[in-house]
Amino acid sequence: MDFEEILTHIGKFGPFQWRVYLVLCCISLVTPFHLFSQVFFAKPVDHWCYDSSIDAINCSVLNVTDGIECIEAKRNLYIPRTADGDGFEKCQKYQLDGYLLDYDGADANTSVIAITGCDDGWVYDPRVPYGYSIISDFELVCHRRSLPQIAMSIFFFTIMIGVVFNGWISDRIGRLYTILIMSVVVCVSGSAVCIVKSFWAYVILRSICGPCVVGLFSVPFVLGAELVSSESRILTGFVIEYFFAIGYVLTAVLAEFIQNWRLLQLTLTLPALLIIASIPLIVESPRWLLSRGHNQRAITVIKQIAKGNRKKMPDISQEPTFSQTKVVDEKITMRELFRHRTMVTRTLILMVAWLTNNIVYMVISFSAGAFGVNVIVGSLLLAAVEIPANTIAMVTVKYLGRRYPQCCMFFTAGAASILSRFIPIGGWQIAVVVVSKLAISASFNTIFVYTAELYPTSVRGFSLSICSMMARVGGTIFPFILLLADYWQHFPLVISGILAVISGIGILLLPETKMAALPATIEDALYIGRKRIPVPTSPGDEEKTNEL
Template sequence: MKFDAILGEIGEFGLYQKLVYYALCINGATVACHMLAQVFLAGHMSHSCKVSAWDNEDCSRWDYTAEQCMEAKHNASVPFNYTKEDNMFQCYKYGIVDELDFHPGLDPENYNNTDLIRCNQGWVYDKSQYKSSIISEFDLVCSHKDRDSLAQSLFFVGVLIGSVVFGGLSDIYGRRKILFVALLVQSVSGLAIAFSPSYWFYTIFRMILASANMGVFLLSFIIGTEFVGPSKRVIAGIVIMIFFSIGYMLLALFAYFIREWWILQLAITAPIFIMFAFFPFLPESVRWLISKGRTEEATRIIKKAADVNKAKLPEPIFTPEDIKEQEAAATGRQATAIDLFRTPNLRIRTLNLMFNWFVNTLVYYGLSLSTSDLGVNVYIAFFISGAVEFPAYISCIFAIEYFGRKWSMFGYMVGGGIACLCTIFTPIGAWRTTVAMIGKFGISASFAIVYIYSAELFPTPVRSVGVGICSMSARIAGILAPIILLLDDTWEPFPVLIFGVMSIAAGLLVLFLPETRGEQLPETLEEGEMFGTKPKEYEVKTEPRFQYKNDANSGVINQAFDQEIEQGKVIS
């Protein structure tokens, strides 16, 4: 029997699959915490030059509070006409203050030497919001002020590496074993980061964590969804993203109550160890076992699932013909990325989809990592940014069935892009936050749709490699997102201008792609090249609504999905 037929016998999403799937979804929450933790680990702290001679003066003899004392010292060490945001205020001081005793009202301009020097004794940090962050820990200010963005870009380099390495290893050694390795690396590197002795130690181990983080999410998605029946698979793919949003919001709560960066890092690493408790009960991927000819092990897992689901299985589960067919499929010619660019229509669609994946990732992480710039409480803004993804994911499930993939994605991307542009003209505060969250809603929904749409547009032989190459372009966008956020030093609205324009451009380009809702999907490279160009050859054979259920019955999408997950190319 085909595995999808077996799932039809034991239940497409029975009790056994639910227990496995929801246990794996926990990883989605922990992955989100680490993916976005830099917002709080590198929380920006106002700072000014330290004057060591004044360290022991607490201003108690003048009845000053700690905040008043710090402010008085600031005013005494720099010119009065500079604002707190001014680079001169934060990175320079009067050279003569190192020789003066502090008292309220001290004005070095009354002395002959008013030369300014760079901070030569370190910095004093405002700890009213963050007790500590990597900014204060490693003095990432002034000439090193861009290093936190560099660390985040290198984090996404790790994500790129992880998506390739762990997917490849899981093809060779199995999903379950490599998931264990990824969890082990994720937990060990997470602990190491909390005790980083230097900036580069922190950055390198964040790269290692990012690689394992991606491996955990990728393999959790694969193991969980490939044991789910065809008609339930799309919804299952969305559910793990909802758990990602839960982790997003939990990070805001953790950060609100934990203001020391290294303790926060320990707090978001601790839940990883819960997964080790579940691990003995997690099965190996049945599809992977079948693809490797290990049908006896696959049979044991299937029978266990049938027992838990209280379902009966036919005998034998795998016939000699099934095994021969699987062996023939494994030894057949595999399509390559070159096949995507041989013919004009496939080439244009591939480039279009690569650009859309790139823009979705760029805007999603650009908005997620810049919530502290909205002019409201960073914890509230971050929590709302995660919460808005719930309705976004739910709405896109219905939108793609009622309005189609193309028009839904067009609406979400263009709407999100317009919202980004509107933030330029919206005052900082609640209104800007509201408009920015509209943009986040749109880009979150389109992020969910772009994988579904891509999987349908690519013909079966190149579907896995097509999604893989699109995912590569998305990872590059993740690397660039923190760098683009630095452009606000040139012009404050510059980053959101880029996000808005690119989102609208990508949305408009979607209109040049053919609709896939209700269509018989291409199964060969020739059909893929002609798809959408000659409508009569692709007459709708099923009801247009609930396309995935119909495609599940025909086996078109799910055969391709089997190929994708067996090759470790399903990357969200």
Template sequence: MVDFDGALVYLGAFGKYQKLIYCLTCVLTLPVSMHMLAMTFLDAKVAFHCNVPEIRHAEPGTENYSSKCPFDVINETALGYFNGTNTSSCNHGYWYDTSQYHSSIFTEFDLVCGSSELNQFAQSMFMVGVLIGAVGSGQLSDIVGRKKTFFLGILMQLIFGVAVAFSPNYTLFVVFRAFVGASASAVFLPCFVIGTELVAPSMRTWAGTVGEIFFAIGYMLLALIAYFIRDWRTLQLVISVPNAVFLFAYPLIIESPRWLLSKGRDEEVAAIMRRAAKVNGVTLPDEVFTTKKVDNEKPKDERIYTVIDLVRTPNMAKKSLLIFFNWLVISLVYYGLSLNTSNLGGDDYLNFFISGVVEIPAYISSVYIADWFGRPKTHAAYMIIGAVGCIICPFLTAPYLPEGLNALSITLAMIGKFGLTAGFNIIYLFTAELYPTMVRNVGVGASSMFARVGGIISPYVELSKSVWGPLPYIIFGALSFLAALAALLLPETLGAELPVTLEDGENFGK
């Protein structure tokens, strides 16, 4: 069989060819982050009041939107402002302030008052789709390959993304969005795997970070697109239709050489190696094409490992619980901060754009600093930065401080986002190093599932603001601080000989 790892010695750990292929693959994932975070604009909440037929022909621009439930309707001659003592339901529907957002599912499907919790439900069901897609696409990519799964995800994202834009009612909107969530996993995860399997082990962390940087670029592009497109259906179409063009990139993307080798398709791997050598300007020696399997190679462990193996022994169970808690918290707070930038005051689009910008230095700095100071301390430090930013930012807005200090509140929120984003990047690396080789894929997969659970819960944290305005951010900050403390209980992996067997995993860090 051919020796792909041996070829990487000549091709480079992350050579020109690998970079070109991987960056092109990452470009095709740009709509993923847009769909993941689109609810900020699809579900934009605006001021509203009851539709009173008697004043339907009020002079435009004179409406006063109260956004309170139930509605006071004693003074029906006022221009939409109800300040009496009697209350009534809105039998004639609602009027919405469309000065900023021309339409959203909030306004089109009347997700107000008794239906307000449906806003959170839609995003939670999307994350359920992401969870199901992560499990399904992981299995599928091992069966049919990373490339086919990747493009199947793009096709699904196109079909169901367009279907969302034409949803006639709220129910179908939620269903179609859940399928988009599943497709997002089917696109992003195989891309991540292709990237990490194209490079040498020493560059896998950086390859993964490149994928996350493209996620942030999609994040920023969404802010720009949404600024110019204020109608939710048009916005949904614009972020979905590019997938039709992306499908034509199928011949340009290669299958993972490591997956091909696992299926005995050596000739295809050899062809990829020759193409890479030509692009990289190197010559591969004949031995990398003719390496034979050693006869006395130890037989592979055929046992199938499960999540139970992650918690079967005391030390492994302790480490797993600490890891799972960190993944859940990071995802919960990350999406909580990302999807609630409109609550910070100031310009919604600028806030959202800056929230994407801060991710890039967070990803890059986290790799360097984790290699300098170690995994637990660095991860905990970033999480504490996130906690402080979350806890302080809501107290720098009205009514606690004058509105002129909104910029300071936004800055603190972005510092919090910076810390959580860096923590997200480190936890990937940390988790892969903590689990022994035998259960590494199972461990990372189980951890990712807890992240999806955090994403499902996240929208409902926003409801706590009805109790006290700053409470969602207090919850985010408190959980981030607890996650930091939990990380400090985990063993250091920097420079350590990583565990291979389950016994190694149990003894590691004891």
């Protein structure tokens, strides 16, 4: 009796599984806390060059009192105006060399003074308290202004490596212990981030935390699917995405009330302690226990499920076939996946689609403050839109299929991103960008299901791993796309839009999988959406078939 059959007796998705699954969903809230936190840590801070010689000027000479007025009056003396005259240069100053040391209140002739860089450091807006932003705390301005994006790229690169490690360790020691270990790592490294004084210490600790917070989504995702019957897995896959969206919204709400980034980091880390405390409420995956030969532990978990669902426990203790859930030992290789031209084309299209999905999603998410609204308000809008996006994905997958909805989502995201370039900064532009985020979020949720249905059982997990890895590559690339805004503010969204349109066209080359049986073999996958032709009997016919 395999586990699927056992579930028909003890409950396919009963009250006990729901309780455990909701705890797993709450655990996943931690992932967006840390994934998007740097949007609020790196809030822009007004700054300009510091010059020690300006300290000698008395505020009374400038006819102002001490404090902010005096600081701004001194800035007028040694900081050049921008080309449009509306503001001050942030990375340049007049080379005084004692020119103003005997300043008596007369207008200084700055036109004869050379301009230089900020060799004495910077002055930050005195109205901004310490800890308001990593920009001022770590002096990430002028020639160091690209460091926040580099920090994000390193963070997402370690996540890319961590995806492989997370899967390996959860397969080795189990889902439950993996969640516990990752919660401890997040708790320790996340708390340490709050007290660092060095930018690179901040980067290292965040990079340790990153793979673990992503694991606190992926491992509960897998565990939730393994506790229920196969027909309930799409439901578990979509419901947990709602909690991810809620976590994203909560991050923005907390950032509104907690302005100090160190205190915000601590607040976002403390829920890891609750995860550790909730471990007794979770059970290990019976499927994993069976696959590893831990039959008695699996029986114990099954008894818990039966009792929690108020179902009668089937008589399975004496059945030797219970020890395994019919796992077929098939050799999974790159050759198996890339043996056929059709599968090669399919895989390349999906790799580009996953890469594009993550680039567009992240570029929009981390540009929340670039559309003429407060970064927190922008983030809140972009986070909240993921809730209806998940609903759209779930409905379209069920009723409209996969290919055309996926294509439309890419086209909508791409068109809206490109269109935003022609709309002035303000309410209408953020509305268009929200539409783009809605479409790409729905696309992200849909492509998981679509990809799994396009591959046979023997290489399905391997194929999903390749595509997921491409999404992580996109995570390491997007910070550098954001840097292109220094040359043209619309570059990031326009590039993202073009990529989305290209991916939408590629999706049209894939077959529809709605109402198609899940492929069990490569041959099944080759004929998705087609009429199956007779199996070749001669070597020549077989060679032609392999070219499909």
